[in-house]
Amino acid sequence: MGSNIKDVAKLAGVAPSTVSRVIHDNSRISQATKEKVRHAMDELGYVPNAAASSLAGRTPRTLGLVLPNNPGELFKNPFFINAMRGISVYAQERGYFLLYSFSRDEEDEVQFIRNYINSGWVSGVVLLAARKEDRCVEYLKSVDFPFVLIGHAEDPLSTCWVDNDNFQAMYQVVTYLIEKGHRKIGFLGGPETFRVTQDRYNGYIQALNGRGFPIDEKLIFMGDDFSEEAGEKGGGILLGESLPDAIVTTDDQLAFGLLKHMEGNGIKGVDVTGFNNTVRGIYQKPGLTSVDINADLLGERAAELLIKLLETEESERKDINPNHYLVETMLIRRDTA
Amino acid sequence: MGSNIKDVAKLAGVAPSTVSRVIHDNSRISQATKEKVRHAMDELGYVPNAAASSLAGRTPRTLGLVLPNNPGELFKNPFFINAMRGISVYAQERGYFLLYSFSRDEEDEVQFIRNYINSGWVSGVVLLAARKEDRCVEYLKSVDFPFVLIGHAEDPLSTCWVDNDNFQAMYQVVTYLIEKGHRKIGFLGGPETFRVTQDRYNGYIQALNGRGFPIDEKLIFMGDDFSEEAGEKGGGILLGESLPDAIVTTDDQLAFGLLKHMEGNGIKGVDVTGFNNTVRGIYQKPGLTSVDINADLLGERAAELLIKLLETEESERKDINPNHYLVETMLIRRDTA
């Protein structure tokens, strides 16, 4: 099939080790030989055998992704495919291959990671969905294997991660509503145990406080989960006697539930915003105003950070700096706000 | 890090070669030693080093996917993520890893495939979007590398492929409309150079002919592409003097354009169907009746076929049988039909 390093060496009239050095752009090779060798490589259409290279001690230029296998979520939310594409854009440019797998559950995921690592195929892992007390994170830390997290890390100092600035994102949303003239603004969030909920909640509080507007406890509701049902329930509670001007939510699903409640009860004139810029929000009537989390860029940054991590000396990885990126969000205005 | 074959051999009190034979379930190893060795493997949590295995001559248990980088399409159409998941489900079960990459253009794709192959990482390729005279197909054939196509092959006899039965799918759609009582049924297709257009067109013709209904040339229109604009244009032509009872389209985008034309011109009472069960069709009002192409299963089948191909003797691959699968579609009824 393809040619090997010996063929190249012979054609260029040098030793295999020299070719290897040229491949890795070793600084102590003369310009002349580099040219010669590169020429020979081109002529033969040579591509290094990654398996051999990895076996001989190089860290393989392959990253492994771990995806949850949640059909509903996968389908409603373009996050995953976009993040995968973003990762791909950066990784390919840097000559890295990408492995992916959809897991059934957390158990599965840890097993995949084990396989990734022990197979010798992979040199770093991208986790696309962080859970609380994520066992993958624990495992990767325990074996000290390089990884990066998309989402907020439990231990943000000793983990590499990439996330939106959720505080800032919600701050912007609320500020936008205030500028639109709204004063009574409600908050409909997911479970408060989640970091994202907290951050977005804080952004909400701060945006109001900063302008000297009071916080009304009665306008705040946290659901048991991120579902449409939770959103409906929240609507029932937040839209009581007197109507607020607007309600911000931390998830499009919650917003859909809220809108459903409003429609069902003939409630009008309350602005609503979502999060994630989900496909449904684009095409339904009324179009849902929502925060786009920029999944593409989240993916790109994750790849960038992981590759940076891989390419720093092992001894210095502990204090890689920066160890995270914050990716900006974009408020997409549609009919509901 | 992980243990290697020698460790296992030592612990089990056998030679490395014996362990290797156990890994590959060689028939001439006694049951007793197999047990012993498997026990040792478990104890050490041994996972074979895929790089070494591949280097030593085994075909690597890794498949490479090639995806187009069409942001719009990727986003509107859940086909890709679903197909990827389907592939993953089957491949993982059989112990195969998956590599993916998004290409910018056809040039890119061929380059990726070259890299896949020459790197020694990959033993087979899945092509997720077949074009006419696809250069990837040409290249893969020219180097005689195993691959499977999702979509219809130009040369269906000498290629492994997986596709819907597009004839049958459209036949069902039209039959459904006939049973609903419609008689005057129009056809709005993509470019007629495409195989899918042809197949779906034939299904349309056959369904009408089979029941003895006449074909009206004036009710047939093929657009220049699969876009919404082409759909609008088609609407302008098909919805002339007298209105048909229904129009079947070969793509949701075409259907959206058609509906837009209808709405813009106040045309009502014409049933419309799409193809691909795109996200927009689910959430817009009115909900678009559409054919779900079962991308998940398409992916699973593709993986199945490719792995079957890889696991048959090289000399017998030419006449692998069957060399394709047809995956059933499902008509999803919503508001428009």
Place this chain on the structure above:
DNA sequence: CTGTTAGCGCTTTCAC
């Protein structure tokens, strides 16, 4: 600056 050499972990003849 470049060549020589040992070996990464595994598979596969070839012996026994």
Place this chain on the structure above:
DNA sequence: GTGAAAGCGCTAACAG
């Protein structure tokens, strides 16, 4: 049935 040994393609000392 099982072991010994060579070698897959590449890299990383060690020489010079």
